[in-house]
Amino acid sequence: MYTDPAVYAPKNCTEMWETFHQSYSGHDECGTPEQNYYKFAEAAYNNVKENRSAFWEGLQVFMDEFSENGRRFVGIADTFTGYVLNNCAWCGAQKDDSRSSTCNDGCTNCTFKWAPNCTEHSFWAAASRQYAKNATGRVTLFLNAARPSVYNKYGLFTTHELPELYWPKNSHVDVRLVLPTLGIVPTEKCETGSLLELRTLIESKNLTMTCTHYPLDVRHFKCADDSEAMECRFYYDPECLMTVERGQEAKCAYRSSGSQTTCVTALLYSVLVFVFVVNVYFMTNLVR
Secondary structure (H helix, E strand, O other): OOOOOOOOOOOOHHHHHHHHHHHHEOOOOOOOOHHHHHHHHHHHOOOOOOOOEEEEEOOHHHHHHHOOOOOOOEOHHHOHHHHOOOOOOOOOEOOOOOHHHOOOOOOOOOOOOOOOOOHHHHHHHHHHHHHHHOOOEEEEEEEEOOOOOOOOOOOHHHHHHHHHOOOOOEEEEEEEEEOOOOOOOOOOOOOOOHHHHHHHHHHOOOOEEEEEEOOHHHHHHHHOOOOOOHHHOOOEOHHHHOOOOOOOHHHHEOEOOOOOOEHHHHHHHHHHHHHHHHHHHHHHHHHO
């Protein structure tokens, strides 16, 4: 859990449990409104430093690993609110004393657990709204670039988080397109498809937006586990790799602006120059 001492405030766990339990106790598993969790979300929340807040869609496993408990970015699961219930399943309890229903096997009658008023969905909706409400400065949005529509206009970011981001509390949204697995081709680029709609929405709120394919820090992170992947050959242009067939990757080698020399050739040239200089040095000393 994110525990930066500058922003972390201790919580009374007994009070937190009572407030959380009251949010759904006595409600049908498909009839727990989002508003029921507002009190818990507000009481449990701890502030995040300016420019550190990160949002995501379709990348839970990646964000849980990449955020590194708030050291790189702070996602909702790195705050107390999200940490205590991340990957938990629970259901509405019909009786006030049915406390054993927390973190069980989840709802059985809700055919879609992310449906409005479903016990879990209502919690994450309230928690997401509170998290965005307290985000300040620049924020980062990680999107799954392998999805058919990279930007999901029906996801929690659009419906609950983006409405709480506005000028002057916030200034900029840094969108980063992430592939959950190396070796697959993204469905969209920054200036295409659904991402154009996202840009329009963000700029309509007087916020600026940048978008990055294959963020370098993310590539390094993923390549630590799969260094042989094509995307981990950093002398290749990652955007070019999206468009060529396997076996044609050489076309994507970085080239200098003034010539057709690739980065690999430039490196070899530098090595030869170094060897030449060393030889001249030793020959000069031998002559003396």
